[in-house]
Amino acid sequence: MTIVFVLIPLGVVLTGLAVWAFFWAVRTEQFDDLDSPGWSVLEDDKRASDD
């Protein structure tokens, strides 16, 4: 069971990293519009109806 002495601190550190990454994403306004960017991948495609 000694492995938990490594794994749990590792988990805590990873959680901290995840929180930091999320804060960075919020700060750089990546959550401000969740709808429009999804369409941007389609922008230069030919229209989808001609199949």
Added chain:
Amino acid sequence: MSDAAPRPCFHCGLPVTGADAPTVEINKRQETVCCHGCAAAALLIESAGLADYYLRRTSPAPRPGTPATDSWSAYDRPEAQAALIHNDGRSTTNLLVEGLRCAACAWLLERRLLQLPGVTDATVNVMTGRGRVEFADVKLSTIFRTIADLGYRAHLLGRADSLAVALRERHAALKRLAVAGLGMMQVMMIAVALYAGASTGMSPVIRQYLCVASLVIATPVALYGGAPFFAGASSALRARHLTMDVPVSIGILLAFVLSAVATLRDSGAVYFDSVVMVIFLLLLGRYFEMLARHRAGSTVEALARVVPAVARRVVGTRTEDVPVAALAVGDVVEVEAGAVMPVDAALESPLATVDESLITGESRPVTKRAGDTVLAGALNVQWPALIRVTATGAATVLAGIVQLAERAQAERPRASRLADRIAPAFIGFVLICAAATCLVWMWIDPAKAWGATIAVLVVSCPCALSLATPVATTATAAALRRRGILVTRTDAFEALAAVDCALFDKTGTLTEGRPRIVSSDRLGATSIEECYRIAGALERHAAHPIARAFAASATPPVENASAVPGAGVEGWIEGRRYRIGRASYVEEIAGPSPAPAADAGVCLGGDGRWLARFCWEDTLRPSAARALAALTSSGLSLEVLSGDHPRAVASVAEAAGIKQWRAALSPKEKMDRLQELQRRGARVMVVGDGINDAPSFGAADVSIAMGSGSAIARASADVIILGGDLGEIPLAIEEARRTRTVIRQNLLWALIYNAASIPLAAFGMVPPWIAAAGMSLSSLLVIGNASRLLRARKRDDTGASLPALRRAELRA
């Protein structure tokens, strides 16, 4: 005239009426649209190579307005330029865009704006309704005109904008959610190990280690994530007022501090899992409520959207564009046709037709004569008008109505929430129990007093109690949002469930707020189809709203068209003179009328002959009658309150099947009627769309706005029906009643759980791990019960949505 199976307009989705509606070719298919405005918007989109919009959208497009005289040039004036941000040769402007329905709208606007030469960047956010355009060498008016041509309405925002405040609030909430959510996952994982260890045996060292790890993770969650609750509780206590924040804060702090003490002293139970779960779920509920509130917007901002920012002042023989704020009483202002009155004023021109429907609820445009009062926010329908300013800014009738709405909202009898009523009694009960336990054990066995008292306090932690209401309302709000019903205030559900009286506005709520030809009489030898063609052609030269009712036909060219204010339009078609308008105006060339003139009729005649008479009406929304019948059958008494003429109100009330109605009411009188009903004990719901409904919205137990209504109505409403379908109201009430049932079940369960566990804890009979597990399980039960609400019931009459059908059709 028969309305044979109305098809939805390809562009805006409204039903197409009229024999020969215009068609446009989109994606190599002929599509039917309802009017020339929609046809123009659709062709514009197609010609710009953006027809993919129709495949991508998930809601129909906004209906473009009547092309009015170009009033955008005011935006090129220095006053408007002051709102721009300049940065090395480029300008950036922040816009507020109305009419955004889905992500495809944003996509369309961005593409179209980027096609303009000179625009370097354009972003549109559907969620906030804000746009940012970066440009050089292009006029601001061009940008606004482009947006308007697509059917959206743009407003210039200043440099300082409430968006920044809303964004900060949103960012803070997201960060708290992330900390609480990630922390919750970690703590829960460790909690599983602790529970497993407690039942199967675990070495004390490992147990202690796991507790310390939980403490480390739970500390930021409790202190950072829980901060809004502590702030709420402390301000509530300072105001000597108990809200749900108080027991929530007590519960969180108590469970957290006791668990921390137990961890550090290496004795007793830990409840970190309950602490973090409660914090996360409550934060989640508040986050969704905040999103809905932001979408609804603020009343102050809405007011700014109603009146224009720039006015054209007449000084001597020349005119100058000035900010509306710079106008003073006595100034003379020129208002173009199709523009909105910026101030309250007296009419200087001999005649003007204004549409005051948003302010007074009157459905028909009113003819004003020199010296009559015109109100800020009214639409100048037909002719350019000169007005002399009598009141500006906060002194206008419009601002007065908004102030009335805000005051009514502040003084609204708060529907006391069930949980709020229970909370103080519950806290008192727990504290008495804890004190009694402590005293009794001190007398029996002082060594056990501390442990038993803590057990009572922890077991009674109001987790399930504080989750009971928010999880249920959050689940229902999420389910309703998927149907296009936006709930901006979550305690609206309890009010909605208790409603027993519904007051409806007429124009724009029960009716569509647009005139439509309902019948036509042939008065001469000419066929009715030909009459429609001629009428449509003539009416294209009138800016009157009634003219739009004719716009849905292919028309021959008109020569020498001239319009006479308050009378009608004259023009030559294929070498013959025709007149359309009031009976008396047509009589001048056509001779005595063969049929008795009706007030609502529009007559058409040529030289020496009568052709036809058209009767128009602001028609009932298609879903109205069925929705109202559903409301009556679920026990509500219905009433129509309108600012319109009694005759118009009576006919709509009759068509809608409502027996009670009152007409010609001012916004204040509407509110008085509402409060009279409330004094008699009724729980009143108000459904409306205009500025004149805003005061009653504030005073009502619950208010519902139509998504197509005025921004002020939307900003002050509790519930917004985005699609404007009245059929959603019975559904919302039904869902609210289901929610109330679930809340009651949850509260009952929480009370039973606490009532059973407190005596056991007081007698020292609850092992710590069972207390902790019991707490988590009771919370989970509450959540599971509420999750049933996520599945909103389907209405039996709706098939697939229009956009889905449209996409399927296009792919086929």
